Amino acid sequence: MGKPEFVYITYIATSPEKLWNALLDPKLTAQYWQHENVSDWKAGSKWEHRAFDEARSLRLVGRVIESQPPRRLVLTWAYPGDTAPEEKHSRVTFDLEPAGDTVRLTVTHENFQLESDMFDRIRNGWPKVLSSLKSLLETGRALPKLW
């Protein structure tokens, strides 16, 4: 893999355990992401990212590559119809490090394929999701109407 395409950092006044849980719990992701993250989160398992609506339509799929609670989570990240082999799917790493009274969350997104339109969507998406996550954990309120 070459160099990452995107690296995002946010400091959130919470504990690593609470932040870890907020990344994985479908009820919490539905609040701040307006999508549900669904998996048993074991290394090797599949994970799904579903719209939080009646249809629960599938938005993203992937596999859990690495899971070290509450420090590091690595996922592959692809559109449901993507027929490319898994090693060509993009990859997201969440690193959680305590920093004083806060947790430093680093999101690294890499291994994009040039022909994918995921790149532009990602560029706009992560800052919203991370701001909303921070807002939910620090104030109890996620940001409204993300998408």
Add this chain to the structure above:
Amino acid sequence: MREMDDVFKALASPARRRLLDALRAHNGLTLRELCTHLDMTRQAVTQHLERLEQANLVATVRRGREKLHYLNPVPIHAIYERWIRKYDRKPLEALRDLKRLLEGEDDG
């Protein structure tokens, strides 16, 4: 509010805004690469990068022996949410478009 103070102070410098623009155009540059994109001494770029990292506007990762620099827009998004999105953004977008049209694209 320390966080926001750091962001506004970091953005108050035209040189640092240019540096962020360089990263927006080419994310993941090394210090050496950044220097070739900007007409600044290595020492000046290093100092500006420190301020930007402190304000969390630049994120860095190590890949082998290289340190790569990324534009981190998350704190700016927080400012946007707090000061702009709450209000109606449509009239603001219309004003921005008008300004761009009249002044040219780059309003630095």
